[in-house]
Each structure stands twice: as structure tokens, then as C-alpha cells.
Amino acid sequence: MRGSLAIEAARPQWLAGLRAATAMTVPLIVGWVARRPELIWAGLGGWLTMLSDPGGPYPTRASAMGTFALMGAAATLAGGLAGLTPWAAIPALFAFAMICSLIRVHGDTAATIGVLALTMFCITEGSPAHLADSLVRAGMFVAGSFFAILLAVAVWPFRPYHPVRAAVAASWMAVGDLAAAAAKVASSPADAAAWESLVPLRRRARDALEDAREALAVARAGRHGETGRGLQLLVLYEILELLLGDLAALLEALRARAERHEPLPPRAGEALVEISRALEAIAEALVEEGSYALAAPRLEASGDSALLFSRVEGEIRQAVESVQALRSGGAGPSPPGALSFPEEAPSLRDAFAKASTELRHALRVALVATLAQFLATALRLERSYWVTVTVVLVLQPHAIATVRRALQRAGGTVIGGLIAALIARHVREPLALGAMLFGLAWIAVSVRRINYALFAALVTPVFVLLAETNAGGGHLTRIRILDTLLGGTLALVGAIALWPTRDLERMPALIAAVLRADRAYLDAVLHGKGPAEAVAARRRVGLATANAEAALQRLIAEAMPPARIEPLMALVAYGRRLSASITALGAAPPSSEYAARLEGILDALADAAQSGAPPPPVPPLDDLPAPEPAQRLARQLRVVQSALARLG
Template sequence: MSLINEIGRGTIAVEKAQIALTNPLRSSVVILIGVGCAIGVGEPLATLPLAFGALFVQMDDPGGPFSRRATVMLWASVWMALATLVGGLVSNDFATHFVIAIPIAFVCAYASAAGPRASLTGVLCLVCFSIFSGTPIELLDSFTNAELLLLGGLLQTLVTISPWPLRRANGIRSDFAIFFRGLAHACSTSNLEIISSSHATRLQLAIDDLAVYENDSKGELWFKRLADNGREVRFGLLGLAATRDEISNPTSRKIMDDLIYSVGDVFQSIALTLVWHWRHQRLLAARERLLIIEGKARARAQEIDPSLIDAVIVPLLALAETAAGPWPLGRASGIHFFDSRRKPLGPMLRAHWRRNDVFFLHAVRLTLSFLVAVSLAQLLDLPHSYWMPMTVAWISKPDLSGTTMRIVSRIFGTLLGVFLIGLAFSIFVPNDLGLALIIGFGGFVVLVFLFSNYALAVTGITIFALTLFELIGDPVNETIGMRIVSTVTAGVIVFIVALLIPNRSGSKVELVLSEMVNDLDNYSDKILRSIDDRNGELSSDRKNLLHQRDLAAAAITAATYEVGHHSMRPADATYLFNILNSATAWCVAAEIAHTSAIDIAAHNQISREVAELRARLLSIHNNEAHLDRGHSSKVDHPFHQLIRNAHLILDKDI
């Protein structure tokens, strides 16, 4: 029941930082125009490849520098057009279809070895192959379909990169906006969200985009100020959040809560301003409100450390000034039109060409699942034989946890989409214009939720696809039951194959947690002994700890959604991780405030218990006899209390 609950929560969870409306709205208008033009010239069959091309290529938009976006989207258009062509050519001969599907499915899946963007391109190509090799409606000829899909992709690409000559760095600003939106959401929820490792990941993705600038150009320096101050304020926020629960006075606690909430309001305003500069007035107003709360917090200096306030407020005000001030745009930005960085694909693909490699096994699993789906659809003589293999392409992931979540999200999203479109068509029968508007709306929903909630994105793609087929003469209400059955059947196929050839990403939870404890030991030892960062060792230990924290978070998430036995219950691993995360945040706060020195006896006791914690985790991972906790004397110290709580989790787990 716990696994079902966790999967259910994961299915409906929405990553609000990833939600943006501008690009999805623009892209859905392009889709709507393409569909409208095809209807206007009396060629409704042309809407299918045009609309899919425009939507799928936009889904493959990587963001960031325009040169990267143009390269990825253009190549995606070409590869998807080729997949469409091949799918159409083999659609009338099952034997040829089956044989050709083997290398296509394998190559599309193995593309994951080249990175997340190549993985998505591979999935979209396999989806195109599935659709145009199994659609029951008599479409245009294969070459025309491929050309129209390519045209839809090219139109979407041209519109997306149209601001490129203006050198406004829209994509890079949007990446930084995602980082600040994530921090804003965290400040309005809980300490666990504030100290989450996802913020560091988002910031690094934004920083990686800066190679498009000339060294020391105005644009690079402007974005580096955002990055440096963003890193500092995140660091300070870790410390501030760590001390919130230690405040006993209700009035002071309320002021601390208001301070963190006001910080989040400024983050949200910075994110808005980075997208729309005219929103800087909102940012200025949020800054003034923050300064009022800051004054109240400083008046409580005995309970709210001023150094922790400074660690947040100083870089945050610098961020506000940078975002609200003039932007280095156009010729003054120093931006290159082309990003010369290119990772060669050959070495990446060859590095994973091993039978036990995660991506090689993913290609084997997807190929096997795809062939079973193609064969079953043919055997059952399904009128929409493309739906089952298409679903297999969408939901197969390299690891068991990712596949499980995709299956559940796909079924839930499909059911919701089918229900909504079936309800709408049972109430009224829209004309061609109404169908075009629904298609555009479906595309909008897909693009809004693509990276924030997969189930809702599936709802959008279901509305999009079913309405498209309604437009070309395939009545939706007559095939709803078949589509639901095909979706569930595809999920069963993929899940069975994933269990037969499993890749359990969550199998090393205890090991990565023990490594996190080891890095925490190194970092906390220097903090508790009040060693400064003169030689950079403290910063290095902190960096190592935060990196290991990211690995632990990923492993626990995977274990949470994986069926089967776990040496350590995922729920307990999550509790333990949260405690270690809080201990990390406490160390950060102590580093900022310089208030951590303790006597030698207490330090030795804490160090001993941290070492015992790591040893106990390793014994669980190695399936050895569980180690009992040694004798522990009480040390009146917040860090020691956290370590004791961590031991209590292991006492419960064993």
C-alpha cells in the first residue's frame, strides 16, 4: 500500500518551477495556424503530419542559447520526418514492418546514451514511426506526410528562434527564471523544499549556457552576477532555514516565517522580471516589503542571527538590482551567434556499447516490448494498431522506477484525456474551427506540463491526438474503449519486460547514504572545530557533501517507485535523508554564523556516532549482521540531536 501511495503522490505532483506559459502559448498558436491553413485549402489530411511536426519539434526545444535550440530542433525535424517516411512505406506489409521495427526501435532507444535530449528525440522518432505505420485512415502518400511533418517542424523552429538576431538571450534568461521560481516555491512551503538539491541542479543548467558569450563580455558578466549571487543566496537560505525550528519565541518565529516568505516573493518577482522586464516594478515593491520585514528580524538579534540575515539579504538585493536594472542586449551583449561547444556523439555511444550497460539494456527492453506490441496489435486486428506500440515508445525508460512512474502517469493521463474529450464530444459536435481550437489547446497543455507533470502532459497529448483524428474522419467516441485497453495493455507489456530485464536504480540506497554520511563527517568535523576556509578545504568538503546529497536523493526517489525487496525501507531512507539534509543545513548555518565550537569530549562523542552511523549503513548494504549502536552519552547540541535521530531511524529499520 505504501508503494501505491508513493506512486500516486508522484503521479499528481507538479513541479511548479517548470511551468511557463509564454513559449507554450506561442507554439500552440503556430500549431493552430498550421491546422487552420490545411483546413482552409481543403486538405484536412494534411493537418495530421503538420500538427504532429509542429508539436513534437517544440517538445524537443532544449532551451538556452538559440544556436543550440536551432541545431536540436532542426535535426529533430529531419529525423522525425525520416521516421514518418519509413513508417508510411512499411504500413501495408506487416512482415516488412516487423523486420524494420527491430533496428528502428533499438536505435531510437539507444540514443538515450547520448543524453536526455537525444533520448527525447529518439522517443519522438519512434512515436512518428508507430503512428504512420499503423494509422487506419487512408492518409496522404508517405513522402507527402514526411514533407508536411518536416514543414511543421521547420515552421515551429523558425518561430522559436526568430528573436535570435536581436541577441536578447531569451532562453538563458528563462533558465535562470526557472531557478528563481523554484526557490520562490520552496520559500512558501517548507524547510525540506528549501534545502532540496533540485535548486543546485537548476542553477548549474543555467550556468552551463553561458559559454555562448565572449569572455568578460557585458552579457557574460551580467549573467555571472546572477549566477554568483544566486549561489550565495541559496547558500544563505540553507543556513537561515536550518535555524527556523530552533526559535522558541512565537513572535520571533512568526517574523522568521515572514522573512522567508518575503524572500520567496522577491525570488518570484525576479523570475517574472527576467522574462518580462516591464514587471520590474513588482520586483521593486517586493524588495521594499522585504526590507520592512528585515528590520523586524534584526530587532530580534538574540534569536535570529544577523549574520544569517546578511547571508540572504545582501546577495538577494544585488540580484534584484541586476534583474531590475538595464540588460546588456543586442550588440552590447557580446553574445556569439553560434555555440562552438559540441560533444562528439561517437565516443558517448561507444562508451555504452556493453551488454550490461544501462542504455544498452534499455534498448533491448524497448525493442522487445515494441515488437510484442506490434505483433499483438496485428494479431488482434486492432483498427488503431499504432496506439499500443506508440504507448510503449512513450513509457519505456532506462530504469525500473522511471518506467513504473511513466506507466502509471500514462494510464492516468490517457484516462483523463479520453474522459474530457469524450465528455466534450458527447455534449456538442464542434465544427472544423472548433476542432482546430481544441487541437491548439491540447498542444498548449502538453507544452505547459511537459517537464512539470507527465500525467497532465499525457492528458494534453491525448486531447491533441484524438481531436486530430476526429478532424480527418476517425470518430473519437467509437474508439475510446479500444484506446484505453491498448494503453493498459502496453503498460503491462512494458512492466513485464522491465521486471524480466530489470535495472534497479534504487538498489544502492544504503551505499550512497553511507557516502553522504562520510562527506558530512568531513564537513562537520571542520565546522565543529571552527576551522576556517583559508585553504579552501571547507568549501571543497561542502561541495562534495552537496554532490553526494544529490546522488542520495536520486537513489531514494528511484527506490520509492521500484517494486521488490529493499534492504532499507524507502520511507525510512527518506526520513534518514531528510535528517542528514537538516544536519547539512545546520553545518551551513554554523559556517555562516561562526557559532559552532564545542568542547573536545562532545566533539569526540559526535564524531564517534557519525562513524557508527556510516558503519551501520554499510552493514545493511552488505547484508551483514546489523551493528548495534554503541553507548551514547547525551550531548546538548543540535547537530548531535540530528545524528541521534538518524540512529533511531536505523533502530526502527532493523
């Protein structure tokens, strides 16, 4: 319940909401004025196509929205025809649900397109039409979709590199936020909880870097030559990859000193504040016009952190030169060589692998949606597609996420139904009603990423009132609420009964993946394999840790016993801390014998995590001299060994 009421730390997307509301209401207004009720399908096409907009570079957006336009048109045609015969409707829904759910393997954008296309299939199957009418619907849907694409990509200023600059700037700002928070922690370094509060910020910085990486890849795809601006944006991305690793290593060194009750280097907090200001100035200079006083800070430190401060200072200085070249159009620094080769994208073949989460989810959606359609038909429910649409929108790959979405959908629909009833009673003028629906649609899309319950509460009146206008009655509010409750209940039962994903069983493999990624990163750093391979290895550590953290958060939400959760929390936390200590080894490498022992320990711990066997004891390393980063890594490996022993 607490999770369903949570407000995500995101800003309202007012421009996206305005575009979505415009794409929906313009066809509806034209249809009302011209007395062409079939234009409601163009409005629905515009609305759903706007929801499929993933944001980012224009080619990415146009490709995703165009793909949905074609899939949505096919769903409109196929659903309308399949619904004519009840015995054809059931297997057709099952097949289409499987296809739309399996494409989730291609990522979040593909998952969104699949859900929206399946939603369209459910709507038209619930309101069947013969071939001629279905073709008209599909044509109207495509027209509305391409009107939405025109609004999203062409009407607003078309600047090919602006989304890339925004993505790169956001990544610099995210790392700047991490440095600013670290500066506050440095003022009270003995507080362990304060150091832990930096973990979400570091994860957010990694996510922002992944967005920038994807934006750069799309912008550069198919280009035969690199433009000067494109090159400097690439340079800034690569510099930040290196800087984030060095900053994480620096923070880990400071934290280790605090844990040993040693004082931090003088002016460490002030230096972090200067780093934060420099990073934020770089981010602002990337996207804002005007003059900026860009300069690298002068950082002074001593001990094992001195070299890390020096590396961060040098990376900021190189970034300042790159930003100045980007703004002036002159020549800037050359890339530091930290960009790795693109990794192979997942394919549908991966979805059919043994114990595939995507395959189980696809079967779950297909079976529950088919059951919902069968029950709605048997019970002769009016607007029966509201039941199947609720199932499609509520069911998530993980049970705890389904419970949260069901509560949000049901609660939002009830509140939205009450709002619709009040509007229907007190607003009679069509112009005022249209303006109110436009405003609700605008706000709904704007806050969609903040809280889904709020989105459902705002969007329910829009579609209930549109449906009641076409139906000529005021009885559909109650039907919408009852259908939503039935669909939500079926989705909850399906999530719990059909192949529920058990994160507790998956955690050993996820922890092993983190440790093996740390081991690969250690190999890249110790053997000097170059910036590209080292950055790629550290990136894989971040992605593996993010997967483990997501599963851990779901376990915590399920109120698992603390004795099972505590060692998992330690393993996930230290999986990330290991990578920071490994980064520091690049500045102070140990002897080859000491390095070989560290590699052997990590291999043994990863094997133990994968097999569930008791981990072997960490052999003593005190007989060999080693720099502080290597000793710190050895201490952290002992913590990992202890947590694995408690987990077993």
C-alpha cells in the same frame, strides 16, 4: 489510482500551448485550402517539435528542437519504408526503439526527444509508403518542424539573457518561498510535522538552482568575453548557492532548539519574514521593469544562530548591490567564487554499465513495442500504430510510474473519445470544427505538466477527428479506445515482467551515496577548501538526497510495510539535515580531534549502509568540548546509526 489523479503544482503554460496549436493547425489549414493532404505531416512535425521544446535559454531550445527535427525526419522515412515488409518491420522497430530509449542517459530532454522520434517511427511504420512518398513525408515533417522552431525562437522577442534572468529570478523566488514558510513554522516550533513540511520547499529551491545553473552554462558557452549583465547574473547565482546553504543551516539550528524544547531567538520569525521579502524583491527586480526599494534586512539574533543570521544578511546585501548593477549597467560586486567546474556529462557508455537502468528500460521498450506491433499485425487491427504508440508513451523506467501513466492514458483516452463522438455528432461546419480543434490543442499542451490524464483527454479528440476526416468515417473513436487499452495492458505486463526496478534493493546504495556525499561536504568545510569546492560538495548532497527521495516516494506508493519504510524515511530526512549542520560548522568549527571523530563516524555509517552490515555504535563524544553545531551533528549521526540498525 490516487497518483494518476494527482494535480501537479504547476501553472498552465498558455504561451507554449498557443505556439503548439499554431504550429499544428497552420499547416493543416493551408493543406485544407490548397487541397494538399500531405501537409498533415507538416502539422504533425510542428506539433511534436513543439512538444520537444525543453524551455530555457534560446540556444538550448533551438538545439533540442533542431535535433528532434532531424531525428523525426529520419524516423518518418525509415518507418514508412520498414512498414512495407512485415518481416522487416519487426526488427527495424526493435532496433529503433533501442536507440531512442538509450539516449535517455543524456537527460530528460534527450529522453523526450527519443520518445517523440520513436512515436513518429511507429506512426509511419503503421502507415507505410514507398520511397517517393516517404521522402515527401519526411520533407513535410522537416518543414513543419522548422516552422515550429521559427515560432518558438524567432517570432517571439529574442532577448538572449531574458530566459537566464527568468531562471535566476525563479531560484531567488523559490528560496524566498522557503524562508516565508519557515517564518510560519517559527510561530509554532514545537510541531515536528511543520518542520518536515519545509523539505519539499528546500528540494524545490535546489531544483530551481539547478535550472539557473544550466541556463547560465548555456548562455555563457562559446562567449570569449563576459558581458556586464552576464557577470552579475553569475554573481547572483553564486550568492544564492551560499545563501541557501546558510539558510538551511539556520533553519536546522532553529529546529534543533525546538526539539530540545528551548525557545527560539527573539524575533526569529520576523527576521525570516524580512529575509523572504528581500529575496522576493530581488527576484521581481530581476525580471520586472520599474523601480524597487531594494535593501538588505537588519537581522538581530543571539547564540549559535547569530552568525548564521549575519551571514544571510551579508549575502542579501551583496545580492542587492549586484541587482542594482544589473539594472543600471554599472559595476557590481565580484563573484564570490562559489561556481564549481562543470561535471562530466554521462555518455552512452554509461548506459551499458552493469545493471544499468537505462539499458533495461531500452530492452523493455523495444521488446514490448515489438510484441505490440506483431499482435496488431496478426490481428489486422486498423490504425495499429495506436497500440505501439501507447506502449511507447506509457512505459516508464519504474513500474509504479508505468501503472500511473497507463491509468492516465487509458482514462484520458476514454473521456477524449466520448468528447470526440459528441463533437462529430453536433459540429459539422469545418470552420467551427477547426476552431474547436485549435482550442483543444492549445489547452492540452498548456496543462500537460499539470496532469497527463487531462492532456490525453483533450488531445484525443484532436487526432481522432483528424483521422476520421481523412478516413471519411466516424468509426475510429471505438478503435482508438480499444487500441489504447491493448497498448496500456501490454505496457503494464512488460513493466511488471521484464526487469522491474526494485527500489527496495537499491535503497542501501542510494543511502550510502547520500552519506558519502555528506562526508565529502564535511571534509570540504572542515579543511577550508574554498567556496567553490564546498558549494559543489553540498550540491552533490542535494542531488544524491533527491535520488533517494524519489526512490522512497515510489516505495511508499507501492504500499510497502511501515517497518521497512520508517527507517528509510529517517535516513533520507537526516541525510539532508546532516548537510545543514555541516554548513554551520563553517561558522563554528570544532577541534581537529573532534572533527576527525565525526569524519570517522560518517565513513563507518556509509560503509555499513552500502554493505548492509550492522552499523557500528557511535563512539561517545562527550569527553571533548565542542560548539553546538558539532554537538548537533553528533546527535544526528546517532539517529542515522539507529535507523541503519533498524533497516538491517
